[in-house]
Amino acid sequence: MRVAIAGGHGQIALRLERLLSARGDNVVGIIRRAEQAADLRAAGARPVVCDLEKASVADVAAHLSGVDAVVFAAGAGPASGASRKDTVDRAAAVLFADAAEAAGVPRYLMISGKGVGTEPPAGTDPVFAVYLKAKAEADADLRARAGLAWTIxxxxxxxxEPATGRVTLAESTPHGDVSRDDVALVLRALLDEPGAAGRTLELVGGVTPVADAVRAPLR
Ligand SMILES: NC(=O)c1ccc[n+]([C@@H]2O[C@H](COP(=O)([O-])OP(=O)(O)OC[C@H]3O[C@@H](n4cnc5c(N)ncnc54)[C@H](OP(=O)(O)O)[C@@H]3O)[C@@H](O)[C@H]2O)c1
Structure with a gap:
């Protein structure tokens, strides 16, 4: 499988690149800083330098030719202000979906977040509220696309924490955290599960083996 990952130097992205390259997938990681390229190569991915806040749809689509699935793992990060929540967490995700459609990529996995799409509680940090809104708008944009088999x-x-290989994955889960290792395992499994298209799934730590968890919500 050929997979392209937006935000290829992210903490989840690097884990996913290692998992996919280890099983023989052809993985491209999209980064904005050339000095990160060696880390991607060490993870088994081919780095492509392309700033998703500056690129055009055509620029990005050119990197997605022949790709079977894309994963949006980019994010402005906790140190960024409100404006980059909009330019990365919303706009870059929309751009990446436009580019995937233009390039004929069938599958799009979005890393969203639990709490995205719900009203933030009173007292929520204002920048975090902007982040939640940006992610919700990116998710809504993706859901409206008939041309992509998306999973959020x-x-x-x-x-x-290290991988447990066991999670809770469902349309609604209890509160809980989850390791980046386990998120990467779930993403890898979702790439192999076309039946997960059109689904929005919450993920926290749990007791169900990843392979079963990815199939269970589909029964
Ligand atoms: N933190 C949480 O508890 C939590 C919970 C649920 C969901 N999430 C979501 O999960 C996502 C992934 O998590 P993570 O820990 O793997 O994030 P991360 O390590 O912060 O990775 C985000 C990556 O996006 C890249 N990026 C930023 N702007 C870019 C641009 N213009 N073009 C290309 N790449 C760009 C960053 O690169 P640079 O190094 O160049 O900045 C970074 O490598 C988060 O962004 C967030 O939306 C987070």
């Missing part, structure tokens, strides 16, 4: 994955708070 909404993990709880991310940790750097």
């Amino acid at each position: 994955l909404k993990p709880g708070p991310l940790t750097d």
